[in-house]
Every structure is written in C-alpha cells, then in structure tokens.
Amino acid sequence: MLRDITLGQYFPGRTIIHLLDPRTKLILTVLYIVVLFMADSITGYGLMLFVIACCIYISKISLKVILRGLKPLLVVIILTAILNLFYTPGREIVRIWILKITVEGVRQALFMVLRIVMLIAGTFMLTYTTAPIALTDGMESLMNPLKKIKVPVHELSMMMSIALRFIPTLIEETDKIMSAQKARGADFDSGNLVEKAKAMLPLLVPLFISAFRRADELAVAMECRCYHGGEGRTRMKQLRMQQRDYIALMFGAGLLLIMIGIRMLHI
Amino acid sequence: MDPIIQTENLTHIYSQGTPFESTAIKEVNFSAYPGEFIGIIGHTGSGKSTFIQHLNGLLKPSSGKVLFNGRDIWENKETTRQVRFKVGVVFQYPEYQLFEETIYKDIAFGPKNMKLSESEIDERVREAVDFVEVPQAWLEKSPFDLSGGQKRRVAIAGVIAMRPEVLILDEPTAGLDPRGRDSIIGNIKNYQKATNSAVLLVTHSMEEIARSVNRLVVFNHGTIAMSGTPSEVFSNVDELEQIGLSVPEVTKVMMRLKELGMDIDSSVYTIQQAKRALIDYVAGRR
Numbered sequence: 414m415l416r417d418i419t420l421g422q423y424f425p426g427r428t429i430i431h432l433l434d435p436r437t438k439l440i441l442t443v444l445y446i447v448v449l450f451m452a453d454s455i456t457g458y459g460l461m462l463f464v465i466a467c468c469i470y471i472s473k474i475s476l477k478v479i480l481r482g483l484k485p486l487l488v489v490i491i492l493t494a495i496l497n498l499f500y501t502p503g504r505e506i507v508r509i510w511i512l513k514i515t516v517e518g519v520r521q522a523l524f525m526v527l528r529i530v531m532l533i534a535g536t537f538m539l540t541y542t543t544a545p546i547a548l549t550d551g552m553e554s555l556m557n558p559l560k561k562i563k564v565p566v567h568e569l570s571m572m573m574s575i576a577l578r579f580i581p582t583l584i585e586e587t588d589k590i591m592s593a594q595k596a597r598g599a600d601f602d603s604g605n606l607v608e609k610a611k612a613m614l615p616l617l618v619p620l621f622i623s624a625f626r627r628a629d630e631l632a633v634a635m636e637c638r639c640y641h642g643g644e645g646r647t648r649m650k651q652l653r654m655q656q657r658d659y660i661a662l663m664f665g666a667g668l669l670l671i672m673i674g675i676r677m678l679h680i
Numbered sequence: 681m682d683p684i685i686q687t688e689n690l691t692h693i694y695s696q697g698t699p700f701e702s703t704a705i706k707e708v709n710f711s712a713y714p715g716e717f718i719g720i721i722g723h724t725g726s727g728k729s730t731f732i733q734h735l736n737g738l739l740k741p742s743s744g745k746v747l748f749n750g751r752d753i754w755e756n757k758e759t760t761r762q763v764r765f766k767v768g769v770v771f772q773y774p775e776y777q778l779f780e781e782t783i784y785k786d787i788a789f790g791p792k793n794m795k796l797s798e799s800e801i802d803e804r805v806r807e808a809v810d811f812v813e814v815p816q817a818w819l820e821k822s823p824f825d826l827s828g829g830q831k832r833r834v835a836i837a838g839v840i841a842m843r844p845e846v847l848i849l850d851e852p853t854a855g856l857d858p859r860g861r862d863s864i865i866g867n868i869k870n871y872q873k874a875t876n877s878a879v880l881l882v883t884h885s886m887e888e889i890a891r892s893v894n895r896l897v898v899f900n901h902g903t904i905a906m907s908g909t910p911s912e913v914f915s916n917v918d919e920l921e922q923i924g925l926s927v928p929e930v931t932k933v934m935m936r937l938k939e940l941g942m943d944i945d946s947s948v949y950t951i952q953q954a955k956r957a958l959i960d961y962v963a964g965r966r
C-alpha cells in the first residue's frame with residue numbers, strides 16, 4: 414500500500430556512511446553532483462560509476478532497493494534515452510524511415526541516462542543513510558551564516574523537521590481512512606477524472622480535519638514546554654565533525670581534482 | 681449449518697520483499713456461523729486488525745483463502761466488491777472518518793454505494809440510527825457538532841445501514857466510559873439478534889465482552905492461540921497470563937478460593953455467576 418513508497422526513506426544501519434556527520438554528507442552530495450555534471454568522457458563517467466558503486470557497496474544498501482527507487486522515474490529515463498538517440502546530429506549508423514541513429518546519438522543517450530541514474534542514486538545515498546531529523550539538523554547548521562541576513566533558518570528547519578516527522582503519520586492516517594471508506598463501498602480507482610476527484614472527498618475531509626487537530630495539539634504541547642523559537646536554544650545532540658568526516662571530505666576534494674585533471678587532459 | 685465466513689491457512693506478510701518485511705498473521709483457520717457473537721482478543725500487535733481486514737477483502741492474503749458462504753472472495757472483482765457490503769467492518773476510532781455535512785448523508789454513504797433506491801436508503805438510515813440509539817431528530821445535524829461517543833454511534837450506524845450479514849467491529853469501545861461501553865455493546869447485540877447476523881468484536885479487554893459473547897478467539901503472535909466458550913478460555917489462566925492477557929478479576933478470586941480448597945465452580949466471569957456459584961457452595965455445605 415502507500416507505506417511501500419521508498420522515495421526518500423531512511424534505512425537504518427551502522428556502516429561508515431551512516432555514521433558520517435550529516436553536514437559532511439550534504440557537502441559531499443553537492444560535490445558529487447557538481448563533479449558528475451563535469452564528466453564528459455568515458456573515463457569521467459567510468460570514474461563516477463566506480464565511486465557510486467563503492468558507496469553503495471560500503472553502505473550495504475541492496476541494489477534492489479535503489480533500483481526500486483528509480484522505478485517512478487523510468488518514463489523520464491526512457492524518454493531521455495529516445496530523444497538523445499534520435500535527435501543528435503552526427504555520423505549515421507542506422508536509418509528507420511525519417512529517424513536516424515548516429516554514433517554521437519548512442520554516446521549521448523548512454524551518457525544522459527547514466528547521468529540521471531547516478532544523480533538519483535547519489536541523492537538516494539544521502540536520504541537512505543541519513544535520518545530525516547539528522548538531515549534537517551545538518552542543513553540548519555550549514556545555513557547558520559544566513560541568519561546574519563535575517564533568513565529565519567531555525568524556523569525553517571523546525572518546520573521541515575515537523576513536516577518530516579508527520580509524513581509517516583499522515584500516510585498511515587490516509588491508509589486507515591481509505592480502508593474505512595472502502596469498507597463502506599467507496600471506490601477510489603475507477604471512473605473518469607471528475608468522478609475520481611469527487612470520490613476523494615470522503616478521504617480528504619477527514620484527513621484535513623485530523624491534520625488540523627494534530628497541528629493544534631502539537632502547538633499546545635510545544636507551548637507547554639516553553640518553546641519560543643531558536644533564540645538561545647541549545648541542543649541535546651550536538652553535531653561534531655570526527656576524523657572520518659575530514660577523511661571523507663578529503664576524498665571528495667580528491668575526486669574533484671581528478672575530474673578536473675581528466676577534463677584538462679581530454680581523456 | 682455452513683459457516684458464513686471462513687479462512688483457510690490465512691497468512692499475511694506486510695511489505696513483502698523489502699527490508700521491512702513482517703509476518704502479521706500466519707496460517708489462521710477460522711470460521712463463524714450465522715447468529716454467533718464472537719469476541720476476538722489479543723494484545724496489541726497480535727494481528728487482530730490485520731485478520732479482520734481480510735474478511736471483507738480490504739487486504740489480500742499473502743497465502744491462504746477467505747471464503748464467504750463457501751465462495752472465495754477473491755474469485756473475481758465483482759465478488760470482492762459485493763463482499764464489502766455483506767461483511768461490514770467498523771474500524772478503530774470510526775468517528776474520524778465522518779465527512780458529510782449531515783448525519784443522514786454520512787450514514788447514507790454506504791447504502792448509496794450499494795446503488796439502492798432513495799426510499800430503501802431512507803428506510804435503512806432510519807433503522808440504523810434506531811439500532812445505535814441516535815434520535816431521528818438529529819439526522820439533519822452536522823456530525824461534527826456531536827460529542828466523541830455520539831460521533832462513534834453515527835459511524836457505527838454508517839456500517840449497520842448496509843445490513844451486513846457479518847458485522848465486525850475493531851475495538852468499538854476504546855476510550856469510552858463504562859456506561860457508553862455497555863450501551864454500545866448492547867446496541868450491537870440487538871442488531872445481531874434482530875438480523876441473525878454473525879458479529880465479531882475485537883478487543884483487548886476481557887471483562888468487557890465476556891458476558892456478551894458465545895465464543896472467544898484468542899490471538900497471539902499472529903496465530904489463534906485458543907478458541908472456545910468464555911468459561912473454557914478462562915480456565916487456562918496461566919496460559920492467558922503468559923500471553924499477557926488478564927482474566928476477569930472475579931474469575932481470579934474464584935480460582936484462588938478453589939486453590940484454598942473450596943469446592944466451587946471457578947469457570948465464572950461475571951459477578952452474577954460468581955454470586956450463584958458461592959450460594960450453591962454454601963447451600964451444598966449445609
């Protein structure tokens with residue numbers, strides 16, 4: 414059912430990748446994406462493939478899980494492949510009616526698909542190995558300098574933490590209400606668009622009512638515990654960079670340098 | 681007599697094929713007959729809710745079968761849909777699924793989905809509110825103006841209005857005061873008597889239903905651990921306590937008296953029965 418959605422889900426573990434500081438992982442993910450977009454040769458893509466394969470191996474996340482996460486984007490990937498395959502000018506190898514496949518087209522299609530897949534796999538590495546709360550903490554800490562220009566960093570991250578915290582609850586609630594209405598013969602799957610939209614009403618009304626009730630209860634509970642925003646607030650779990658974080662960041666910097674080298678030498 | 685609803689080796693595994701895979705119920709064989717009032721007990725997480733959601737086809741078995749009147753409910757799409765109406769399920773905290781502007785419309789939701797005529801729907805809505813003791817005068821009120829207990833009655837009426845042949849309720853009395861609890865169980869019993877339907881009532885409190893049911897089914901770790909009349913089940917005190925379920929206090933008292941050497945009938949679970957047993961004992965001694 415709804416719960417089986419894996420996009421953005423966290424898989425607990427105790428591997429070195431799980432243990433890295435969320436800030437390190439955020440920086441490395443951004444770095445990885447930048448380097449990935451710099452790759453423009455077989456060597457470059459090969460290097461990135463090797464890097465992501467190593468990460469997946471170390472994190473012990475099964476390949477099956479990652480592939481399942483890619484499923485919702487299958488259409489985009491196939492579309493990219495087809496467009497690049499047929500619309501890249503260059504040396505022709507086959508011709509079907511007015512469509513021609515070129516050597517450059519094959520190369521381009523392969524690279525683009527690889528780029529999308531590795532991009533997604535890379536971000537999955539982040540969300541699969543980092544608890545959502547750790548992730549928002551990391552973001553808050555990285556964005557801290559923005560407080561100087563009056564960006565409400567703490568409030569934003571608190572909102573995000575709460576939203577993340579309630580996603581599973583809301584999914585569970587949706588599941589329950591859906592079952593209850595189905596038990597009274599509600600049909601959410603058939604009919605045209607208008608009928609489908611109408612059929613959602615028995616689901617949406619109770620869902621909104623309960624979301625508002627929860628928000629209200631949470632606000633009261635937070636006030637009762639004297640929550641008053643980020644000012645002067647300390648943390649129980651402080652983020653601390655460890656030796657492994659510095660080593661990981663050094664690996665990241667190394668990767669960037671190698672990629673620059675590959676580009677400059679045109680290999 | 682043939683069972684109205686039956687399961688054969690029913691197994692359900694949640695999130696099969698993911699790291700979160702978990703077996704909620706395994707190899708459950710169960711049957712219920714028309715006119716039975718069955719209590720299903722078990723501690724939280726023992727698989728009761730998972731089990732009942734199979735009986736009206738909301739969950740599909742990972743393996744095994746569910747039969748309604750001897751026919752597999754997953755035979756084809758139409759059968760599955762019809763079973764939704766014949767086997768009514770009232771979920772836990774049903775008051776959270778109310779959505780219509782008026783109580784009348786909310787109760788009519790089920791019958792409407794059955795494609796009944798207006799007059800038939802009207803008859804059923806009125807009959808249903810009578811069963812749950814909600815005044816007819818309230819029908820045009822908004823369900824959101826009611827108290828928690830009243831909302832729950834309306835929600836139960838919404839299922840009763842489909843006139844299910846099997847009525848299943850998942851912890852219908854959770855969070856109610858004792859009087860509201862007894863009254864709702866009384867209402868359900870009236871429905872069962874009037875329609876000769878089978879009723880399955882899920883709970884984790886023994887005291888609550890021991891008096892009303894003909895049969896108790898005890899769930900533990902996704903399997904049926906015990907099944908029988910209340911006195912049969914309550915005679916296994918040790919086993920029940922191991923499972924983490926409590927026996928009614930009066931039963932415990934009577935058991936203890938028996939242990940102390942009094943020759944009394946200890947398979948009782950209500951104050952009335954205990955009183956009779958004690959009177960019998962005293963009379964026997966004289």
Ligand SMILES: Nc1ncnc2c1ncn2[C@@H]1O[C@H](COP(=O)(O)OP(=O)(O)O)[C@@H](O)[C@H]1O
Nearest residue numbers: 416694704722723724725726727728729730731
């Ligand atoms: N939608 C679900 N997804 C995954 N696991 C579930 C789901 N619903 C229940 N479970 C698990 O199945 C087991 C049985 O739960 P449930 O049928 O709700 O028990 P009960 O109603 O007796 O408390 C529990 O271990 C629970 O965590």
Ligand SMILES: [Mg+2]
Nearest residue numbers: 728729772850
């Ligand atoms: Mg339950």
